[in-house]
Amino acid sequence: MIDFSELIKKSREERIKEQFKGTFLDYLEILKHEPSVCILAHKRMYDIIVRKGVEVINTTENPRLRRIYGNTVIKQYNFFKSDFFGINKTLMEIVKYFHSASMEGEECRQVLYLVGPVGAGKSSLMEALKKGLEESEAIYIIKGCPVREEPLHLVPRHLRNQFEEMLNVRIEGDLCPVCRYRLKNDYQGEFEKFPVQTIDFSIRGRKGIGVVPPVDPNNQDTSVLIGSVDISKLDLYPEDDPRVMSLNGAFNVGNRGIVEFIEVFKNEVEYLHAMITATQEKSIPSPGKGSMIYFDGIILAHSNEAEWNKFKADHTNEAILDRIVKVEVPYCLELDEEIKIYNKLLNKSKFTAHIAPHTIEIASMFAILTRLIASPKVDPLTKLKIYNGEEIVEKGSTKKVDIMELREESPREGMMGISTRFIMKSLDTSISESDHNCINPIGVLETLIKSVKDLSIREDDKKKYLNFLQDTIKKEYHKILEREVTKAFIHGYREQAEDLFNNYLDHAEAYVNKTKIKDKNTGEDLEPDEEFLRSIEEQLNIPDSAARGFRQDVTTYMFYVMRSGGKIDYSSYEPLKEAIEKKLTFSVKELSRVITRTKVRDKDQNEKYNAMVEEMKRSGYCDHCCNVILKYAANNLWKD
Ligand SMILES: Nc1ncnc2c1ncn2[C@@H]1O[C@H](COP(=O)(O)OP(=O)(O)OP(=O)(O)O)[C@@H](O)[C@H]1O
Ligand SMILES: [Mg+2]
DSSP states (O other): OOOHHHHHHHHHHHHHHHOOEEEHHHHHHHHHHOGGGGOOHHHHHHHHHHHTOEEEEOTTTOHHHHHHHTTOOEEEEHHHHTTOOSOHHHHHHHHHHHHHHHTTOGGGGSEEEEEOSTTSSHHHHHHHHHHHHHHSOOEEEETTOTTOOOGGGGSOHHHHHHHHHHHTOOOOOOOOHHHHHHHHHTSTTOGGGSEEEEEOOBTTTTBSEEEEOOOOGGGOOTHHHHOEEOGGGTTTSOTTOGGGEEOOSHHHHTTTSEEEEETGGGSOTGGGHHHHHHHHTSEEOOSTTOOOEEOOOEEEEEEOHHHHHHHHHOGGGHHHHTTEEEEEOOOOOOHHHHHHHHHHHHHHSSOOOEEOTTHHHHHHHHHHHHHSOOOSSSOHHHHHHHHTTOOOOOTTOOOOOOHHHHHHHOTTTTSSSOOHHHHHHHHHHHHHHOSSSEEOHHHHHHHHHHHHHHOOSOHHHHHHHHHIIIIIIHHHHHHHHHHHHHHHHHHHTHHHHHHHHHHHHHHHHHHHHTOOEEOTTTOOEEOOOHHHHHHHHGGGTOOHHHHHHHHHHHHHHHHHHHHTTOOOOTTSSHHHHHHHHHHHHHHHHHHHHHHTOGGGOOHHHHHHHHHHHHHHHHTTOOHHHHHHHHHHHHHHSSOO
């Protein structure tokens, strides 16, 4: 049994032990040994990100990534790795911003602004950064300071140069009005006695993390940003007394950490002026009549593209535009990565449904197809495969389509189309409507079709989307399915493939050497069975005139393999393997007829069927979806 009270007690003791409480003098001792404890907000964030590790992807060693990225250097940050997929470029830009800002370049005086379509992960990226802060080590603050300021602010101006040299740090910023008042009145200017403590970041506790939701345009009171004057205290103190201030605005709360503006451009421009001063001057107005208050924090903002365009078009906004580092957050365009997004979301949810192979793949395929911009060079599905790093040769030519050229054709690709949220909702619907707690590609395709029909989008987009679902993807799924069922079948009947192979070899050899074949049962000498040989060769469209040559090649090759000590089986010689598999696929067609007729299967057919089912189950099907899929295959594939 777990002793909860013991656990709680232990954890509390540990936290108290970790917590530092002392005077400013004690703090100086700590600083002397560890100057990094007084770093500024951007540097802290940068350290949090890179501390978890960076992997530089060597594209020369990975052909798939090489096809996608060419020679570009790709860095993968572990900080984002398990939660974000297919947006490497965006992540690299974000980290680059923090890197420059941490060196106290111009970026530390700029807003990091993310723009992208709905459901592309903007909020999640913000969330990740905020969580990063929460998990990082505690910071040192002046005890009781409403904006949790850096204790070094206590050092008076005339001593700063000396302190900076002795400690090997840079001191930036001045005391907030509240602490200035306390220093003068409570400590009589003896700043070394001021208490200092450590404190953690907390999203919910509004400690070091301030959030500004879009504000009602009729009530754009700046107190949300910079706090307010507490009217009830005006009877006690004069209006410019720091004790009347409630420093609880987002900039006060987010000092040393993050201030996040959600849907930033929904706010009035005047309202955004606090943002300008905060970035450019690193200070914000105090409520009431007080002086400016030093601010050190990361300002994050995000919105969709329409809002950005509207805002950008207005010339009066130039001052703000000049202080923004814009990073685009497009949708993922890599199939394999898109699949990971839904697997992540499904793993986080409480759904326990079984998911048949290729289900997420089919849904992801749809998402990406809607996001791609048509190219005269390739059809949409081929483009999808190229973007996914698959080796593609254009039909009827040996020239490869250049991925860089495709990208250049449509620089805005990824900024529109179906959102992750739409796909996720469709998957959820599919799951909740499934009767055996199991979803499969066929059901999901149907749900997607229904959901697209309900969308209020342009008619021609709708038509295009439906065409993807009902034609492009369906056909592609049929190909995948045919390959899969055949594989299950051939695997279950490897013996059958071997039988065909051995027979073919015997007869071909006899034919080439003009000998006879001994019947295993009767011992009778038989002529090689040309009809049988042709039935295999026809699978490869080998004409009568070329049959002899093919048989010769096969026998010579097998002879050569055996002589050099190799073992032969049906897959030894690629063309023959292909022919045998095709012949077997043909048997699958016949078998497909029995799949649907449970009652008339004979014993032999039943055995074959069961072996196939077992193989399908090994590759991830459950009893239910295996049944559904096989029936679907029987009815929709192999139709003559
Ligand atoms: N590239 C991606 N990698 C991982 N997860 C993603 C990606 N894109 C979207 N998601 C997931 O999709 C969901 C929706 O994303 P999120 O809410 O962050 O989007 P948003 O850009 O803020 O959208 P909105 O503009 O509607 O606010 C989240 O659960 C997010 O984790
Ligand atoms: Mg959002």
